Amino acid sequence: MAFGPAVAAAQQADPLTHVDNVRTFFGLSPRIVVWIVVQLHLLFAAFVVGVPWFTVAVEIIGWRKGDVRYDRLAREFAKLFTATFATTAALGGLFTFTLFGLYPRFSNYFFGIFSPIMYVYGGIFLAETAILYLYYHAWDRLQERKGLHILLGLALIVVGTSIVFIGSSMSSYMMAPTGVDETGAFVGTTWEAFTNPLLIPVVIHRLLGNLTFGGFVVGAYAAVRFLTSKTAEDRAHYDWMGYVGNFVGLMGLIPLPFAGYYLGREVYSVSPVMGNNMMGGDFSWAFIIQAMLVGLLFILGNYYLWSGMRRIPGAERYQKYIKFYIVVLIACIAVWLTPRNLPLSATEELALGGQVHPLLGALGLMSTKNAVINLIILTTFLSFLLYRRANKTDLVPVSRQGMATKGMVMLAGLVSVAILGWYAWRLFTLDPADLDLTPDRVGYFRFTGLLLVIAMGAAVASVVLTLRDRGHLAQGLYFAVVTTEAVGVLGVFGFIVTTAANPFLRQLAAGQWLILMTGLILISAIDLALFRRAKNIGGIRWGDIAERSQYALIALCVIIIMTMGMMAYVRSGLREDWHIYGVMRDTSQWAYTPSIATMTRMVGGITVTFLAAISFLFWLTNLTGRRPPRESAGDGERS
Amino acid sequence: MSWLKVAAFTLVLVGLFVWAGAALTDASGNIRHISPGEDVSVANGDAIFWGAGKCHTCHAVGPRGTSVRGPNLGDSPVGPPIGARAAERAAERTATLGRAVSATDYLVESLSDPSAYVVSGFKDEMPVIYEPPIALTPNQLRSVVLYLQSLGGSPAVDEIELPPAALQPSRGPSLPPGAALLEGDPDRGRELFFDAAGPAACGGCHRVADEGADIGPELTNVAGTRSAGFIAESILEPAATIAGGYETWVIETADGRILDGLILRSTADSLWIARSATDEIALAQDEVARRRELETSLMPDNFAETLSVRDLSDLLAFLRTLR
Numbered sequence: 001m002a003f004g005p006a007v008a009a010a011q012q013a014d015p016l017t018h019v020d021n022v023r024t025f026f027g028l029s030p031r032i033v034v035w036i037v038v039q040l041h042l043l044f045a046a047f048v049v050g051v052p053w054f055t056v057a058v059e060i061i062g063w064r065k066g067d068v069r070y071d072r073l074a075r076e077f078a079k080l081f082t083a084t085f086a087t088t089a090a091l092g093g094l095f096t097f098t099l100f101g102l103y104p105r106f107s108n109y110f111f112g113i114f115s116p117i118m119y120v121y122g123g124i125f126l127a128e129t130a131i132l133y134l135y136y137h138a139w140d141r142l143q144e145r146k147g148l149h150i151l152l153g154l155a156l157i158v159v160g161t162s163i164v165f166i167g168s169s170m171s172s173y174m175m176a177p178t179g180v181d182e183t184g185a186f187v188g189t190t191w192e193a194f195t196n197p198l199l200i201p202v203v204i205h206r207l208l209g210n211l212t213f214g215g216f217v218v219g220a221y222a223a224v225r226f227l228t229s230k231t232a233e234d235r236a237h238y239d240w241m242g243y244v245g246n247f248v249g250l251m252g253l254i255p256l257p258f259a260g261y262y263l264g265r266e267v268y269s270v271s272p273v274m275g276n277n278m279m280g281g282d283f284s285w286a287f288i289i290q291a292m293l294v295g296l297l298f299i300l301g302n303y304y305l306w307s308g309m310r311r312i313p314g315a316e317r318y319q320k321y322i323k324f325y326i327v328v329l330i331a332c333i334a335v336w337l338t339p340r341n342l343p344l345s346a347t348e349e350l351a352l353g354g355q356v357h358p359l360l361g362a363l364g365l366m367s368t369k370n371a372v373i374n375l376i377i378l379t380t381f382l383s384f385l386l387y388r389r390a391n392k393t394d395l396v397p398v399s400r401q402g403m404a405t406k407g408m409v410m411l412a413g414l415v416s417v418a419i420l421g422w423y424a425w426r427l428f429t430l431d432p433a434d435l436d437l438t439p440d441r442v443g444y445f446r447f448t449g450l451l452l453v454i455a456m457g458a459a460v461a462s463v464v465l466t467l468r469d470r471g472h473l474a475q476g477l478y479f480a481v482v483t484t485e486a487v488g489v490l491g492v493f494g495f496i497v498t499t500a501a502n503p504f505l506r507q508l509a510a511g512q513w514l515i516l517m518t519g520l521i522l523i524s525a526i527d528l529a530l531f532r533r534a535k536n537i538g539g540i541r542w543g544d545i546a547e548r549s550q551y552a553l554i555a556l557c558v559i560i561i562m563t564m565g566m567m568a569y570v571r572s573g574l575r576e577d578w579h580i581y582g583v584m585r586d587t588s589q590w591a592y593t594p595s596i597a598t599m600t601r602m603v604g605g606i607t608v609t610f611l612a613a614i615s616f617l618f619w620l621t622n623l624t625g626r627r628p629p630r631e632s633a634g635d636g637e638r639s
Numbered sequence: 640m641s642w643l644k645v646a647a648f649t650l651v652l653v654g655l656f657v658w659a660g661a662a663l664t665d666a667s668g669n670i671r672h673i674s675p676g677e678d679v680s681v682a683n684g685d686a687i688f689w690g691a692g693k694c695h696t697c698h699a700v701g702p703r704g705t706s707v708r709g710p711n712l713g714d715s716p717v718g719p720p721i722g723a724r725a726a727e728r729a730a731e732r733t734a735t736l737g738r739a740v741s742a743t744d745y746l747v748e749s750l751s752d753p754s755a756y757v758v759s760g761f762k763d764e765m766p767v768i769y770e771p772p773i774a775l776t777p778n779q780l781r782s783v784v785l786y787l788q789s790l791g792g793s794p795a796v797d798e799i800e801l802p803p804a805a806l807q808p809s810r811g812p813s814l815p816p817g818a819a820l821l822e823g824d825p826d827r828g829r830e831l832f833f834d835a836a837g838p839a840a841c842g843g844c845h846r847v848a849d850e851g852a853d854i855g856p857e858l859t860n861v862a863g864t865r866s867a868g869f870i871a872e873s874i875l876e877p878a879a880t881i882a883g884g885y886e887t888w889v890i891e892t893a894d895g896r897i898l899d900g901l902i903l904r905s906t907a908d909s910l911w912i913a914r915s916a917t918d919e920i921a922l923a924q925d926e927v928a929r930r931r932e933l934e935t936s937l938m939p940d941n942f943a944e945t946l947s948v949r950d951l952s953d954l955l956a957f958l959r960t961l962r
Contacts (some may be wrong), residue, residue: 222642224645227645228642271766272708272765273693274772274774276693276696279691289659289660293656332670435762436757436761436762437760438759438760439761498707502707502708503761510787551648553650556644558653562653564658576772578772583771587869589872595664596660597663597665600657601661604657607656608650
């Protein structure tokens with residue numbers, strides 16, 4: 001007996017207005033259809049928005065160095081994002097049509113709020129189209145007016161970022177609606193909706209994610225081209241391209257955990273219910289998978305760097321350290337994926353001997369996770385330092401270098417001291433009442449502030465030591481202070497704060513992150529000064545790298561796509577059965593949280609589809625495009 | 640050849656990801672959305688606390704749960720269990736407000752106006768649980784209070800007085816009211832509902848006001864909290880969403896008997912299970928060798944065969960009047 005009409009009618013006509021006017025797509029769940037279309041659109045869009053950042057950066061390096069090879073590399077990057085632009089736009093249009101077609105009532109409500117912005121969106125999109133094609137096609141014509149061409153590239157970044165802002169404002173509004181009265185009616189302005197509390201954290205996370213994604217996709221493209229190359233010249237070129245892709249990907253990846261933490265923290269601020277559901281509810285298993293995937297990204301990124309040292313004469317001096325890095329990375333990732341707040345059944349709890357393991361359970365606490373991610377980042381940073389200095393010898397003392405070099409070290413020190421000082425001051429003046437804590441908890445703030453002051457002193461000492469030609473000692477000193485404070489002391493202190501002054505944990509984590517960031521800034525600056533004008537043992541032998549390292553690049557690309565797909569599922573799923581959180585409920589039969597198995601199947605399918613589509617587009621481009629001429633292989637100046 | 644190797648490598652990676660998802664789901668169980676029932680009981684409060692109410696994502700109860708964002712509500716360093724602790728807090732509130740506040744009043748206040756009193760060392764961030772996104776109904780709220788009372792104290796439903804705001808229907812979406820009502824005859828639907836010899840016979844298990852039985856969730860206010868689509872689905876696919884506290888259990892006794900049904904109540908010594916209002920069995924706890932929860936519902940799943948479209952429409956029309 002067919003009940004379809006009766007059930008459909010029931011869904012269409014709810015007296016309480018718990019109505020969700022949805023349509024199916026030839027019998028397919030509208031939710032699945034929207035999921036596929038929007039995720040494919042987001043992946044293509046991330047590529048188009050992310051790659052111009054480093055394309056322009058590489059072009060600027062080539063321009064300033066007067067090195068035409070960088071210019072050609074930048075152009076090859078531009079060719080890739082130009083090839084995918086039309087598909088991105090088409091998928092964006094398809095997504096809009098799908099939303100209106102399958103969720104008409106929601107779309108009417110939602111786009112009623114955002115309609116003024118949609119005109120701006122359309123205008124910016126047209127501008128992006130014009131600038132993007134101009135940037136790519138005017139490359140030769142503007143060779144003599146490079147500054148103007150770079151300005152076009154910068155304009156492309158600006159319009160791309162604007163589009164990220166607008167798109168993110170809509171998705172973040174669905175999580176954190178503003179301008180809504182007690183009955184759920186929208187009484188605010190479009191601007192209020194646009195500037196909802198999650199806009200900035202989502203945008204920061206997306207921009208960094210796009211950069212990482214763009215880098216790894218380009219790296220995979222280069223890896224495939226490397227593997228299919230017939231000549232040493234091609235292998236050298238694509239080896240270099242892959243290295244740049246991995247470098248960009250890791251540069252974006254390093255701050256991503258902090259951007260994620262900031263986003264998560266703001267999600268908690270917007271709705272503790274949503275925040276708790278994220279880390280301790282339905283999505284806690286998704287975060288275990290996320291820890292595995294991000295851990296793999298770090299391990300593979302590092303592995304590629306270590307493999308690449310084979311092509312650098314002199315790198316054998318540093319090979320002995322790599323085994324320690326591997327141990328640290330694996331141990332940290334094991335800690336990172338230790339679960340804590342999993343929703344367990346009574347049977348599972350009984351089998352486990354409690355809600356958490358009596359010993360290992362402590363590793364699942366946020367303070368431990370923050371400590372180990374800091375250590376992972378520091379280890380990756382050390383890999384970079386090793387790679388950078390692999391073929392360097394006969395250093396020129398900093399005292400004999402120009403003012404520019406010394407000034408750079410001093411500036412890095414000043415920036416570090418300013419950052420640390422600003423946050424220490426904030427902690428010393430933080431009112432416990434602001435965190436709903438009693439006045440006697442102020443000691444926890446002061447202790448953390450004191451650590452920041454100690455780091456300030458260490459930063460000043462490191463700058464002085466560097467200027468007095470004790471750069472290695474300066475690096476060691478500051479690295480030791482950063483590791484001790486950001487990983488050791490504050491990692492353990494976090495346990496105490498968790499029970500005694502829980503609301504302060506966020507400030508504590510921010511303190512850890514700032515100490516770490518100053519470490520990256522200052523130690524990098526000292527490193528640049530130390531190895532400036534150093535003698536090269538030999539040139540980098542581009543192309544002389546094991547094939548398996550190219551599979552690491554491909555794996556990085558596949559894993560970042562799956563990670564992005566999974567995190568989109570989490571971000572969207574956090575709203576549970578709300579189209580717009582707390583305002584408009586999805587009462588259709590598809591208003592459920594898909595299981596992890598469903599998610600991995602969906603994301604896996606989308607990943608394969610995306611890779612097939614983008615590979616086809618790249619193939620088409622290379623089929624019709626003219627390959628840019630390249631220099632001979634084996635030069636060692638590019639790095 | 641390289642292309643093929645790259646494609647195979649990619650597919651292996653994606654396959655591992657898909658396998659990991661399936662393995663984790665097997666280990667952790669598929670996410671089932673059990674909507675809380677409407678009966679006012681400690682058991683339902685327990686189910687809501689550890690389920691749809693999401694209380695457990697902030698509060699642990701003694702050794703049960705790990706959340707630390709909110710105070711532990713069991714016997715813990717914060718104090719005795721909340722059922723007992725509430726009396727101390729009530730004294731504080733009485734002194735602060737200058738009027739008598741009972742332990743139950745304190746519990747109700749902590750759920751309906753959590754910012755009124757924030758335990759030292761914790762942030763003022765608990766949501767009002769009868770408002771979206773949690774949006775518990777009045778009866779569900781009462782159940783949670785009963786559960787909290789039961790933690791070290793005595794449950795007393797008569798003492799629970801909810802604030803007027805908690806008695807209002809939950810905020811719905813700001814959409815225009817639904818268009819045409821479903822065509823159906825609510826009077827005939829009512830007859831079908833209570834007709835024990837009819838094709839539906841819902842009253843044999845469900846209560847509406849004073850009529851019916853208590854084997855399934857009470858439906859007195861079902862239209863106030865559930866959409867028509869949800870109700871229709873619950874009739875045709877009862878296992879799609881099983882209300883908390885109404886799961887079906889299989890019980891294996893020490894002498895080898897296999898029994899299944901709803902666990903009506905359970906004490907330290909005895910356990911009562913039932914398949915219908917007239918089929919109740921009492922067992923001593925030491926007779927129970929093993930028990931296992933089923934994913935199927937006790938409610939018949941063949942209404943698609945036994946009801947006509949007209950019957951379903953009329954039943955829905957009646958159920959939609961229950962608010």
